[in-house]
Amino acid sequence: MRFMSSLERAVQTRGRFPAVIDGETTRTWAEVGERVARLAGGLVAMGVEPGDRVAILAMNSADYLEALYAIARAGAVSVPLNTRWSVEETAAALLDFTPKVLIVDAAFRDQAPELRRRAGIASAIHMGPGPVPAEMEGHEALIAAHAPLPDRSGSGEDLCSLCYTGGTTGRSKGVMLTHANLTFAAVNWIASLHFSDETVFLHSAGFFHLAGSIPLFALTMAGGTHVLLPKFDAEAAMETIQRRRVTYCLFVPTMINTLVNHPRSADYDLSSLRLIEYGASPISLSVLEAAMARLPDCRFIQGYGLTEATALTLSLPWRHHFESDEGPSKRAATGRAAYGIDVRIAPPGGGEELPRGEAGEILLRGPQITPGYWNQSEQTAAAFHDGWLLTGDGGFMDADGFVHITDRVKDMIVSGGENVYSKEVENAIFAHPAVQDCAVIAIPSEEWGEAVHAVVVFRPGRSATFEEIRAHCRARLAGFKCPRSLEVRDALPLSAAGKIVKAELRAPWWADRRRSVG
Known part of the structure; x- marks a missing residue:
């Protein structure tokens, strides 16, 4: 299985049709294929060799799509970086996988010098609108200056990408994904979720997350049209x-x-x-x-x-x-x-x-x-x-x-010897007309070991008391499953993937305890 086969098929079968719509920019599959091959030539001219890692820190864009495929065509490994990380977190990841090149856009241009200094990155590329810093190569200039590179991508079990986990349960880890992993996932997405060449798909999830990148690869394989939002x-x-x-x-x-x-x-x-x-x-x-x-x-x-x-x-x-x-x-x-x-x-x-x-x-x-x-x-x-x-x-x-x-598994609440699954309690709370969002966690209890604690966000102009929320749940759940305390917030903490970060909600309750649920 070859990751590049998805783009090659789109160029071959859908060349004159729109591939990507990014704001006011529209490119056909033939144009994307040509630009990817030329950008791959530019990467090789910068010294990128098969197996080298190339990091991308940018918002979603047509240029980002091209970079992912150009890196693969050059035989290198793409590493999309979480756009919500701090400089410290990004620098730690860069030191972990030691990229040959860092690609950034205008949103992260100002971070690039510090990141390059910390991780010892010699080369960088600026893509998208805005001035290209003197110490960087320009994405468009590389495309214009280089001939299309013949495909030298890997296949099968060769490493194609590193995707770092969200880190909601601990230090982020670089998940190795092969050409076979990504290609099979794209085929599976088409078969299970019904992509076709008529699909017009809105990308709003960041490409650094697989919820953003796998539909990108699958729809490319299908030859549909990508419509992009930066976030x-x-x-x-x-x-x-x-x-x-x-x-x-x-x-x-x-x-x-x-x-x-x-x-x-x-x-x-x-x-x-x-x-x-x-x-x-x-x-x-x-x-x-x-x-x-x-x-x-x-x-x-x-x-x-x-x-x-x-x-x-x-x-x-x-x-x-x-x-x-x-x-x-x-x-x-x-x-x-x-x-x-x-x-x-x-x-x-x-x-x-x-x-x-x-x-x-x-x-x-x-x-x-x-x-x-x-x-x-x-x-x-x-x-x-x-x-x-x-x-x-x-x-x-x-x-x-x-x-x-x-x-x-670690979010299961054990209260008085009974297992309480937070999703079941959350479903009950969500059904209350005043509730817009909620999360249920375990907090320490001298009586029960762990107690069910609800954190809620109310709809604009609505509210409810703890007694009302508990009575609402009591009508739907066994008594031991109902919240024993309530916390009201304006918003819940979210990870870059849009998941509620329960570890952040738990932290104040378990900070001084020898045992913690997470």
Whole structure:
């Protein structure tokens, strides 16, 4: 499997059709293919050799797409960097994988000198609008000055990219992804999530995250059209959907929640939308139902994955969101195994498969699974058991093969000897009409060991007392599952991938304790 084959197919079969729309810039697949080959020539002229790492610190753009493919064409390894990291975090990652070249755009141009100094990076490229600093090469100048480079990319188990984890459970790690990992993931996305050459996809998730880059690679393989936003903004997304007649989006639940509750949502024509893939974290049923009501002609597909599994590993098709002749609704499930992916529910830490319906840890195996972490052999060994990837996510598989996420294994609350899964409590709280967002965590309790604590964000102009929230939950849950305390915030802390950072919510409660849930 060759990563470059996806672009080559698009150029061959869809050359005259629009490949990417970035603001007012539109490029065809033929133009993208030519620019990628020339940029690859520029990288080689700068001294990039097969296996070298090339870092990218930038917002989403057409140039970013070209850089990812040009790096691969040159035989090098792309390393997209988290745009929400501090300079300290970015510098630490750079020292971890020692890139030959650093690529930045205007948003990070001012950080480049310090990052290069700390990591000893000799060469840098500036892409996108704005002046090119004297100590950098210009993206457009490299394209103009160099002939197309014949493909010298790798294949199969050759390393193609390093993607750093979100770091919500510890120090970020560089996940190694091969040509085979990325190519199989792209094919799987097309098969499971229905990309085609007619798809017009809105990219709002950052390309440094697989929720942003894998649909980029899959839609390139399909020959569809990429519509880019530099980052997610609810009103900008709605305006772009209306203007560009976007047919497909990927949103994490927090984005869907924002769109549904935006005061100007009804002002925009979103009728072109036909598919929305949601995932990256569990979604409350009330948020999903509100989104379906706002977009009645749109189908929703849930996807589940993680960086170590090259994104998509479970999917929940639209028809299983409802009761039908096939059986009861599976809307509460996360999905069933994607093509080529083996899924097992086992005791935490691995072992023999548990009976259907019994909760344990979700384990994965298949051609999308990473060979390991960059320069972290011990962490790699700890992530696997007998060839299976330990996801750290808790769940069970029902009789029809659908996996239900119960929680992060470490997020399970043990209160008075009873297991409480935070997602179940969050779903109940989300159903309260005053609640816009919420997270449920464990806090120390002298009486119960751990107590259920709710952190909520109320809708504008709405509120509720702790007693009202608890009574609302008590009508839906067993008493031991209901919150024993409530905290109100203006917003919840989010990771770069849009996930709620529960470790940040827990930290003040467990700081002086010998034992902590995370």
